[in-house]
Amino acid sequence: MEEFLKHFKHHSRAELRWLSEVFEGVRQQLHPLIDPSLGLSVVRLSLAVVSKVQRAVGSDSSGLPVSYRLVSVSELAREQRTACLSSLSWSSAHYLEGAKWAEQKLPEYKALPRDNLLLIGFLCDGRAAGTSDGVWRVRDAGGSVSCTMLTSSCLWLGRLMLFPTWNYIPQNAPVAGYLELIDPPVCVTLEAMAFDPGGTLSEVMSVTRAAELLRQRCEDQGCVCVSGQVSVVCPLLLIGGKRFFCLVLSEGGSSVPVFITEAKHQYWRQCVCVGQSVCISSLRVCSLQGLDGRRVLTDSCQSRLHPQESSEEPDTHTHTDDTDTHTPLPSSSAPSVRVKRSTLISFKGTVTKVLNAEAGLYEMDGQVGLCLAYQPAQKWGGGLRPGAELQLHNVHFLYQACPFGPRVVLCVCLRSSLQVRAFSRSSSPAEVTGSHSAQQRLLLERNLGVSEYLWLCYCQNAVAERLCPRWVRAERVCVVAGRLLDFVCDGEPKRQKKRDIYREMIQEPHQCPVTTYCVMWPAVALWSVRQVCEWMRCEVWASLSLLSLLPSSSTHLTAPELNAPLRWSAHPLPLALAAPGPLMLLGVLELDHTRTTLTLRDQTHTLACVCVQTGQSGAVDTAWQGCLVCVRRCTLVMERFMKTNFPSWKHLDQPSYITHKHCRVYLQLCVDDLTIISPSAAMSRRLSERRDGGTPERPRAAPAEAPTRPLTPERPRAAPAEVPTRPLTPAACVSLLLRLESKQGVALQNGWGGAQRLQLGFVCRAACLGDVQRWGRDPKNSRTEERERGGASVCPQVELHFMGPCVRWFPVLHPGCVYRLIALNTEDVSVLKAKGVSARGGVKQLSSPALLLQPQWRIHTLADELPDTQSGVPALMTVSEVLHGSSATEIVSFYGVLSQRITLQEDGGTKPKIQSLTAVQDPNSEADLRVRLSVQDAQSPGQVIHLYWDLSGGPYTHGLIAGASLQVHHVQRKVSRACNVYCRSLPISCVSITDLSSVSSGSGASPSPPPMMLLGEWASARTQRGVVGQVKGHVVRVLSLRLQWTCSLCGSIFRQTSCGRTHPPCDSTSAVFQAEAKVAVEDGSADAHVFFSSDTVCDLLMMSAGQWEGLQRHVRVKGHVKVYTRGYNMTCDEYPDDSLVQYLNCVCSSSAVCRRIHLTCRIRAQRTGKPQLRKVHRGQTEFICKFPPALQLQCQHIHTR
């Protein structure tokens, strides 16, 4: 030490302290690695270090950079936890300027902080550490750390270097971090470089000559030395444990591929770059077996790389390959997919974002995508941090390969080279992937095209974001994404041929998996549940057209008539129409204890679903809960609820008359349209049993594989803790086999066993098919065993009470189906034994024994159980049977198709309300909502029954929209005073949707045209026939005609500009014109009185629009006119001689009105069924005759004008 310090006598104490630290560092970390044959002492080495440092610091060579601390490699790797930059030569101003620029360019990152560290070490290529992976390292006695350089020279290898400017980027274990060497290193030791040509340089051969040599195919070639310009540098590959890389030397029009296979030459990969001229000595000729024996050059042990004067860089952004770029290739399969050829280009740009480091996706210059997936993964970041400037050669240019990413994507393949031209000055992290990521493995296994790969990455992001970790474990995300890719690509272009790496690297013209790509395909967008919900919430009001909700006669409606149809409307829309491109939803089907529908959920949201299953009377199997499904076909339903007070149709464009509005959105789907991406445990058992049983499986499911996770969070939602309640060892349980016989509706009920609060609940009646059974492990939905079925012919009845959270089972329970009820973690058979309900005051409350379901119990549908012929489930009636059945019981259950839904006037507080209910408004229910459902017979659509339903009792019933097939259970059949049959809901009533095909097809309630009817048929057996029919007959005469201007608010007669009401006065200013005609029509079989209302009167009287308007003007003076038939004329009581009356008389008796006519009519409610007594004159004699009441019809439409 003293000997060393002697050289620095005049330095200050601080400098001396610094010098001794340097000396100590050199002695410990560097000197031990110096070749002893050089005879270099510690002192000499230390002096050399100090002199190099002084020179690197710059002009002020006498001073020493005491602010810099010598750091050893091991200390750097061990202790440096934050990224830093160290530079001996930069001034503060220079650093700050660069830092400011970096922060401006990438505002989301801070610039790298400066740290004054002095780094000295040996540059080596990993052979010292036992690997020849082509990665350069900086090493001292304490250890080594990977490094990457902008340029490197073979001459630096193995030499002691001072690194003037570098970044250190720490990473998480096991890789400690790496160095980005910015300025070229400075050689510390001065020993003369022994020039080692490694063979003679005398026979340097041009590329043209070498190419000829390779073509000649003559044996016994000695070693050659080739010089030329590097045109292609391929990435380092590791195949079969052997590492190699390939470069192509070009000159003029010829090129030769050179394979560098020697382990000790792998570091050359960092020393060559495209555009550089090199000379490589001692190359041998050999033939590639993989490529039809094609002859190439390879290096030998003696080979040396000699860089020559670098020539001009090829221009960036230029197309080096001018093949036809945008001519679509003939595509053999589906013409919908456009296949395009990519172009090879060179490109220079800055990394601005890491899109997905695992998938090798980056963003450059804020708009261009970069895909590195077709090259082996970089072991460590390799300088690919946001802010780094890259130079790419032979990279594929793709335009619109994927709709869910940048329009332009540059994709590297095995022929491409990527070089960092400037390291990032931002403190952006380097994201390490280590070896191949899951996506890249999938890419290699399936030989994915680049468009498919980009979609896979899009899909993988979506799955990770929405389902991981709750339903899909992180390591399974890619598997799920792969299944989705299979699903969307089903039947589309076949995958590429197997990759041939040698062909890909050296063949001309270049051919690789990226050469062609599909334009914008797969284009299927994956929406999250929240996204579809939000879209629907916007669409529901955007699509609202008030006029379309009103009947065509809206101009004749008074305010109450006008506002009624606006109260509720539904807007069903197929999913395919929600977005311009194809669309898919992904989610888990689950039961929700607050709703009576299944739900589709992901981590973003939950959406109610009305699900049906074809066959089995629409019953949805319990096995669907917990399945991860993909929905491509379904109907988005948006129901609108509005309170409006429009005075007349003229005000419809003023939204201020809408006083309240809200909506409900949900999906309607058929489970047969779903694709199972990951089945629930019960579903995978069902599918495998079906496969074993030889029955073809219906739902298309992913390949048989254990579910990604027990997807079924079957535990009740009431306990959402993530701790699995399922014990690891198979737990004992007890089960009971049941056949459901009836199901009641969900309503608020008194709690069981003394619970005070009202709870949602419902009751089912079931038959026990056997005794309670013990199991060693959960049998779930496996096939029934013999012992489960009791031998008894009479099955005991049991009432199942579902309260509170158990209400979730409602959508999957259907009368007629067989279920296994399971109580887990118990061997006590008595828990499933139904008990007689506790008597209160000595009175038994319920007739049959009852069982209160516990939230932790499970129910499984046993779909293989055939419906029992002797089951106690009564067959459902048809609508016609309910209408006409003479012996129809008072409580009926029937099925039909919903054709119309009308919201009834609010009660206005007439109904007593339960305080506790109204206090807490449940979002799942609607307050005070009563509807009239018109249900038509499924077979004869003319038969329609009105069903009055109170929807405010329990959770809102979804899916009651026109076109839905319904099963209605336990409603009360009533007959009105006018002898019409209708039904009314009871608290136990329940309705289930069984088919949605006519809803989703968008046809809505557009029924087949009503049947042709003879009036005689209608008159003789009025109610046996449909209520709507077409009639062709003759207008005998107009019996009466009433024309009136009506106040739209109060309904009084409106004269000129004011309402006629005086007590109390009405200040309304709007009025509507209304007309009604009563006409005698006969068709030869009978006659009828047909009523025509406002809009059809104009057609009946054959008036033009002008005449009709003129008539309205005339009526406005008096407010109203009523004419009726007396004798052969029409007259009016008030103004018999008025010209208007004369005119109407004339019109009504004209041959234009009394004509053949084709109408659609419906039967009018009869006021009385009693026959009428009428006087009939015959000559002088007067008779009193009994006439049956005239058939009264209401005209709905006039077909002939």
Ligand SMILES: [Zn+2]
């Ligand atoms: Zn390629």
Ligand SMILES: [Zn+2]
């Ligand atoms: Zn009025």
